[in-house]
Amino acid sequence: MSGRSEGTPFAPHTAETTAEMLAAVGVDEEAELFDIPDAVAFDGEFGIPARSEREVIGDLRDTFARNDDLTEFLGRGHYGHYVPALVDDLSSRSEFLTSYTQYQPEITQGFLQALFEYQSMLVELTGLPVANCSMYDAATALAEAALLADRVRSTSGETVLVPEDLRDGKRSTLDNYVDGSSLSVATYPYDDGVVDLDALRDRVDDDVCYVYAENPTVTGAIEENLATVGDVAADNDALFCVGSDVVALGLLREPASAGADVVVGEAGALGLPTAYGMGLGLFACREEYLRQVPGRLVGAGEDAAGMRAYTLTLQTREQHIRKERATSNICTNQAWVALRTAMHVAMLGASGLADLAEDCVRNARDLAADLDDLDGVTAPLHDRHHFREFAVGVDDAPAVAAGLRERGYAVHVLDDGTLQVCVTDLNAGERDGLVAAFAEVTDR
């Protein structure tokens, strides 16, 4: 910390060096350097007192302690898994944490290689040959995929088709992103927690250029007919986009084999704590869309000595070169989160990731069975295989959720008669407690 008593502690200047610099510039004081007309000048009075580092840390610790201490059984597209300590440790190395975008690749090989490895992991997990090095979150990745469809579509269709049960955050973000294009958004229904194939077939026509399906679905059901959904899209020359997450992709059949043209979703399910909704948007697609991909790509190449080297590539797609003709406006992305996710995947390895994913199925199945044994509780509500989470039928969902909250548990309320519960490695140890709380609350 600077020894100076006022001003920013993060500027290294002493009074002497400041005076020397002012003299070199030819002014008496810093204020003279500001070329701001009096009419719009401000006096600097915000009424914010400076605090010491210790005070700020203490104040915020107190602030966050005002959050209720609840065990969360919450998911619906955003997940907490245990993040290994090594991920925190290595990703916090300042050479990663305080670096900028790799505009000078010769001096940023470390981060570029890590991002190249992240892309490679997503290629393996999705089965698609191109993955970018991050979107903001699953919602913006889905929306960017729709805009990609608009650029590459081979039909005159202008309708983006998404499930009725799509989360509001995804749907509303999608609506905003396509508002400036010629696209419009429409929905198709679910039946028993998954795509209603007959209704989808009826709905898809020449007007549709993009079909989006999730696996697992928003209520955790594993989609058994994903390839058929892909066929329906392909038969109408619509782009087929699959939403998933990085853990589910470790176990479930890779979306490319179901005909996915694009895969989007949440990659921060590994590497990132729940972080109050902060995410990492996963984006992968077929090779033929390479030059239409939004966001940044890292490529391998060679340096002047003939050694392999990495660099940001195909930048002529990007806003700093193409301006209004860019494939997206994204500049700052989620690179550091992608680094953490790559580290977490590398920590798990193939068998570790497959095991974690398998536990997501087993834990959901076991918890559902325990809850279903209770009088007045139906779980899972949908007769499906489930990944991490499932809907639960109860008589009075808001009252049950309130009762669970009093006992220290947070679950989703979907409607008056439906809750949703999500179990991962983080809260699996609290499973019996949740079931006991359910029993108390639903006991009439």
Place this chain on the structure above:
Amino acid sequence: MNYDQARYGDDERYEPLLSEKDGKEVDPGEGSVLPDDLTRDSLELPELSEPELARHYTRLSQMNWSVEAGPYPLGSCTMKYNPSFTDVVAADPNAAVHPDRDPATVQGNLELLHGLQGYLADIGGMDAVTLQPPAGAAGEFAGITVAKAYHEANGDDRSEVIVPASAHGTNFATAAMAGYDVVELPSDEDGRVDVEALEAAVSEDTAALMLTNPNTVGLFERDIEEIATVVHDAGGLLYYDGANLNALLGRARPGDMGFDIMHYNVHKTFATPHGGGGPGAGPVGVTGELAEFLPRPQVREAPDGDGYELFDPERSVGKVHGFLGNWLVLVRAYAYIHRLGDQGLLDASAKAVLNANYLAERVEFDVPYGPFHHEFAATSGDRDAADVAKRMLDYGVHPPTTKWPEMVPEAMLTEPTEAESKSSLDDLAAAFNAAAADSVEELETAPSKTTARRIDQADAARNPRLSWQALGESPDDS
């Protein structure tokens, strides 16, 4: 200063590459409770021990420049030192809650969001702020979406957004993404907005002018009141790109200058390590008449005075992120503002501007325009700015932004920020000046002391190899 960056790639045994060599293939479907047709047949990922991974990533980190290694004077990117205490605050486990928690159970988080909304509104001279956009460009999109909703609500069909030629590429891309035609505005000979050209450009089609002030060569748009009048008289809105707000902290507020909408790059102006490309956060501030259009939800004090609640603005545009945005970045920004207070904010802009002007004095390349705020664009004249930049790497500094903005030929846009000491600035100037004195051949063959030598970007783009799976397909790969 001389410099040698770490390199581990010369010896095959130490090549720190993950899965290309170290992959293990498993069949995730084997033994699964799921039927075989739902599970994948194979998964191949790196399978290394924890010590091997620790070494892998440590070596990668050593082959990477960072602001804690040295100056990072990328113009318009504001790469300042990031104090470590914000990492401690952001790592508080009590703050890492799920976004679907009932607002009544996360009052601490809502209190912070409410406080940050207020600080940012004060600092920007705005009436209401949303914290949802997850980056500056996402903030631009949210802001332009609000502008569009405002015009539409007034039954006003406007089709154009005006952007100065020197603006960030994101401004153009954002306006196009929102469905607007982009009208590019030339600069005048002083490097500022040409008010006559602006008068000619505005019309009943003008939805907004997107402006950065100080602009991208560090010049304050002194005619800002006149600019605002021209735009407002045409029925358009004035949008402030917050990329350069660091130069103005406590000295001028976009709201007072007549801006209706702005975004804050809180990861630049306040504090968040840039993490090799993100995450950032791009909160958006608006004047009162636009507040009802902000993305939902917003945070406010509960009417009964008991804590905080979420609410949806009456005519909200909806959402621009799945949840509430990049929370951990917002936490850091709040902590940083608390740490600095009024005097710290004022001093940050004072030292940032002093540093830019001092460095501009010391650099022997021509520096057109002036007087400067926090950044300046030197020109390397008959030398290629990109070559000069590569040579600067050998002198142990990160070079400035090059070849942009286009209004300065062979631009080297330099922004030292307040974080650099006088001696660090002297080193930076020495690197500039040494490169200026080097032969063209030395420039063209640089760098030689970094992990990689000059990379063939054209080849990398012509033959895209974007994953380790693609490396095997390359005929060049041995």
